[in-house]
Amino acid sequence: MGVQKTYNEIIAFAIDKEQEAVDLYSDLAERAQSPSGKILFKELANMEKGHKSRLEKLDMPYFSSKKLKPPEDLKIADYLVDVQLTPEATYQDIVLFAAKREKAAFDLYCDLARLYATIPAIKQIFDVLAQEEAYHKLKLEREYDDVVYKED
Numbered sequence: 512m513g514v515q516k517t518y519n520e521i522i523a524f525a526i527d528k529e530q531e532a533v534d535l536y537s538d539l540a541e542r543a544q545s546p547s548g549k550i551l552f553k554e555l556a557n558m559e560k561g562h563k564s565r566l567e568k569l570d571m572p573y574f575s576s577k578k579l580k581p582p583e584d585l586k587i588a589d590y591l592v593d594v595q596l597t598p599e600a601t602y603q604d605i606v607l608f609a610a611k612r613e614k615a616a617f618d619l620y621c622d623l624a625r626l627y628a629t630i631p632a633i634k635q636i637f638d639v640l641a642q643e644e645a646y647h648k649l650k651l652e653r654e655y656d657d658v659v660y661k662e663d
Contacts, residue, residue: 518633521623522566525640528616529563532556535612539605548602551654555609555647562640571632577639584645585652588614603659606651613648617641 536556543549565573588610594600596608620641627633 518627521626522569525620525623526563526566528619529559529566532559532612532616533563536609539609542600542605544602545658547658548605548654551650552609555650558643558647562643566636566640569636571636574636574639575632577635577642579638579642581642582646582649585649585656587652587655588648603655606655606659610648610651610655613644613651617644617648620644 533556536552536559540549540552540556543552564570588607591607593611594604594608596605600608620637624634624637624641627637
């Protein structure tokens with residue numbers, strides 16, 4: 512009973528975190544000045560909606576079918592100073608904030624995978640989500656490298 516309750520609470524927590532990401536990226540898509548920024552953040556919002564939906568349904572065929580392959584890590588968000596989202600935030604601030612948020616989501620799902628290491632099906636859910644968040648971080652770091660860094 513205790514493990515099941517904890518598991519249900521963790522899944523509910525993860526669903527809430529995914530909704531926060533959907534809300535954030537939807538807001539950032541509205542704020543973005545460039546067409547490419549709008550597209551990027553709408554795409555990320557849709558990806559996070561997918562995570563939320565798969566968690567709500569506990570879409571085990573999806574999670575069990577995913578092959579785990581860590582993406583390239585540019586580590587841009589790892590080494591830059593944290594930024595706050597303010598109404599005056601620049602595109603650079605927004606992209607960096609989002610990349611750092613994806614890094615935090617990745618770390619969260621890695622921690623949850625370790626917590627459930629003895630239950631392979633549950634561990635797989637969190638490993639897959641961690642991998643997908645790492646790909647989101649990579650997408651944002653590439654945007655930073657290709658667009659923001661080149662503007663300096």
